[in-house]
Amino acid sequence: MNEELISRLTEDLKASRLTVVLTGAGVSVESGIPPFRGKGGLWERFDPMEVAHIDAFMRNPARVWDLLLREMHHLLNRVRPGTSHQGLARLEEAGYLSTVITQNVDGLHQAAGNTDVIEFHGSFARQLCLDCGKQIPTTLVSLETLPPRCSCGGILRPDCVFFGEMIPPQALERSFQLAEACNLMLVVGTSAVVQPVASLPGVAKSTGAKVVEINQEPTPLSARVADYSLFGEAGKILGQVAAGLPPRGRRH
Ligand code: OAD
Numbered sequence: 113m114n115e116e117l118i119s120r121l122t123e124d125l126k127a128s129r130l131t132v133v134l135t136g137a138g139v140s141v142e143s144g145i146p147p148f149r150g151k152g153g154l155w156e157r158f159d160p161m162e163v164a165h166i167d168a169f170m171r172n173p174a175r176v177w178d179l180l181l182r183e184m185h186h187l188l189n190r191v192r193p194g195t196s197h198q199g200l201a202r203l204e205e206a207g208y209l210s211t212v213i214t215q216n217v218d219g220l221h222q223a224a225g226n227t228d229v230i231e232f233h234g235s236f237a238r239q240l241c242l243d244c245g246k247q248i249p250t251t252l253v254s255l256e257t258l259p260p261r262c263s264c265g266g267i268l269r270p271d272c273v274f275f276g277e278m279i280p281p282q283a284l285e286r287s288f289q290l291a292e293a294c295n296l297m298l299v300v301g302t303s304a305v306v307q308p309v310a311s312l313p314g315v316a317k318s319t320g321a322k323v324v325e326i327n328q329e330p331t332p333l334s335a336r337v338a339d340y341s342l343f344g345e346a347g348k349i350l351g352q353v354a355a356g357l358p359p360r361g362r363r364h
Pocket of ligand 1: 135136137138139141142147148149150153160164215216233273274275300301302303304305306326327328329331344345346347
């Protein structure tokens with residue numbers, strides 16, 4: 113059944129003048145990064161309100177670093193792009209994809225070669241000093257004592273969006289503008305339950321764009337928003353889609 117839908121998506125990509133993709137944790141699963149929800153997800157092991165809420169971090173930064181952030185630091189230091197990231201980079205390279213809006217903080221879309229990536233939930237690649245505001249590359253941060261500290265003595269936090277925090281205003285504004293302007297929004301590997309990002313596909317749809325979902329399983333978008341859904345491994349599906357598209361040069 114996917115063969116037919118893959119051809120349909122290939123045709124929709126050819127016809128679209130402005131295509132954006134919205135990605136979630138599912139695109140990084142093949143890189144060895146666990147998702148948040150579902151089997152093996154991070155929120156099976158942790159209560160997000162205890163490790164990913166800004167109030168929990170401010171109450172006890174050492175604990176949040178110890179429980180969650182230390183592990184992320186080790187993991188994200190060694191991960192590489194997987195087939196989903198590569199497929200999306202090929203779509204951009206061939207001229208069919210303008211922008212990636214991602215909820216992921218792992219930097220893997222940029223590592224794969226996508227050049228316009230909106231990090232809706234920020235990035236783990238940088239740490240911020242709570243006192244002086246200095247940004248420090250995560251690779252330079254030592255975790256010998258927790259929480260890690262800036263040279264000024266201030267506590268470091270990742271430049272990611274914790275629950276209870278605002279989305280970076282530029283990322284928010286550009287994402288909604290693109291949702292309104294695009295002809296096609298691909299939604300890949302996200303459970304589409306966290307707001308406000310989960311409303312982007314609905315915005316795209318309401319302003320006339322096609323919305324196509326790629327996911328291992330149905331999501332709230334499948335029945336209500338998506339024009340159609342391709343169910344299966346994102347890497348495989350994106351690889352097949354990219355293989356069916358000849359380069360058309362950069363039109364976006
Ligand atoms: P989730 O873990 O909620 O959802 C991952 C989605 O990817 C699920 O719908 C899976 O079915 C799908 N999936 C997993 N492996 C896949 C594969 N190989 N191919 C295709 N689909 C696959 O992750 P997100 O939707 O990204 O926010 O989560 C959204 C936000 O919730 C995160 O950015 C984070 C989290 O709490 C903050 O921390 C603010």
